[in-house]
Amino acid sequence: MATFGLTRADIFATIERVIDNLIEINDTEARYLLKLPDGRVIDTKGWVTGWEWTHGIGLYGLWQLYSIDPSDKTEHVIKCWYDCQLPKGTTKNINTMAVFLTMACMYENKDTTCPSYVYFLNEWAEWAMNELPRTKYGGFQHITYLEENKDELWVDTLMMTVLPLAKIGIVLNRPHYVEEAKKQFLLHIQYLQDKTTGLFFHGWKFVDGDEASQGHNFVKAKWARGNAWITIAIPEILEMLDLPTNDHFRVYLLDVLRAQCKALKRLQAANGMWRTLLDIPTQEGSYEEASATAGFAYGLLKAVRKGYIGAEYKETGLKGVKAVLDHIGPNGELRAVSFGTGMGHTLKHYKDIPLTSMPYGQAMAIMALGEFLKVN
Numbered sequence: 001m002a003t004f005g006l007t008r009a010d011i012f013a014t015i016e017r018v019i020d021n022l023i024e025i026n027d028t029e030a031r032y033l034l035k036l037p038d039g040r041v042i043d044t045k046g047w048v049t050g051w052e053w054t055h056g057i058g059l060y061g062l063w064q065l066y067s068i069d070p071s072d073k074t075e076h077v078i079k080c081w082y083d084c085q086l087p088k089g090t091t092k093n094i095n096t097m098a099v100f101l102t103m104a105c106m107y108e109n110k111d112t113t114c115p116s117y118v119y120f121l122n123e124w125a126e127w128a129m130n131e132l133p134r135t136k137y138g139g140f141q142h143i144t145y146l147e148e149n150k151d152e153l154w155v156d157t158l159m160m161t162v163l164p165l166a167k168i169g170i171v172l173n174r175p176h177y178v179e180e181a182k183k184q185f186l187l188h189i190q191y192l193q194d195k196t197t198g199l200f201f202h203g204w205k206f207v208d209g210d211e212a213s214q215g216h217n218f219v220k221a222k223w224a225r226g227n228a229w230i231t232i233a234i235p236e237i238l239e240m241l242d243l244p245t246n247d248h249f250r251v252y253l254l255d256v257l258r259a260q261c262k263a264l265k266r267l268q269a270a271n272g273m274w275r276t277l278l279d280i281p282t283q284e285g286s287y288e289e290a291s292a293t294a295g296f297a298y299g300l301l302k303a304v305r306k307g308y309i310g311a312e313y314k315e316t317g318l319k320g321v322k323a324v325l326d327h328i329g330p331n332g333e334l335r336a337v338s339f340g341t342g343m344g345h346t347l348k349h350y351k352d353i354p355l356t357s358m359p360y361g362q363a364m365a366i367m368a369l370g371e372f373l374k375v376n
Helices: 008-024 053-068 072-085 096-108 117-130 157-171 175-192 224-241 248-267 290-306 311-326 347-351 359-372
Strands: 033-035 041-043 152-154 203-206
Touching (some): 008 053, 008 359, 053 096, 053 157, 053 359, 072 096, 096 157, 175 248, 224 290, 290 311, 290 359
Antiparallel strands (some): 033 041
């Protein structure tokens, strides 16, 4: 393969730099620590010192690379994280469950399986099924370390909890987990997709007592990284489930994905990037953001490869990869990555999120470059 003047060896060398940066990330100024009321301090940025969704996505990026190139180094990095964090434990919430998507993949793989993993997979999946707070109609409420987010659906939930639940259901042969995951996809799409554009709003809140409406989409922010979770999650769950082509769940999710991708193609900048608020022009202060760009590039190229969307999106995905490559510094850092983003009650909230290197940004770059290696 030789694209953008790069060989396959060049891409692997870049990925190695990105991994090295991922495992060396540290919050040297303590700017991104999550301080909990019980006195605990969660490091959301450092690789080896915290347990949050940031690490869950980091692990999955590493696993995606392992599935292409099963190296001892990648396996070691993943297993070391589990060996360090599992004995410590943490609070169960939507975000902390993200680490179990990779664990389920490892448990399923005969070369990386570990008997003790089944205990954790079972414990956390049962929590999601039976104890995770629900919204109206049984949606997974987006509870986090700090916020209950009562009656709220967030687009992030599909990536952080629903995909792990589906994979655990497959690995442990628990079909009711899979059915629950399918329900969550349908419910989140129902309330979060903007039917006018095909893009997704960040969140939805059910509001009782309002005769005019069941609720609202907050400020109707079409947040890029949240949309990227959709572009990743739909191809992932369809690949996991391997449903017949005429299966109604499959057909519906493909229609949803195609509608979103049509909008993404239109909104991509000339340099291959997407803005953190997808439909807010640059002159109005919405900066270009690299983690979402990497997520879109991965999802688009994978969806093209799997035949989920048309070949006309291949160029869009490749432009995204080129933008990702342009934003990887000599030290392997993916630049222009926005920090973790809670629900915004103004559009300014999204425009003001600081840029900093994060494990999920590194991982999404790895995923995009790994999928790039599969392009014919």
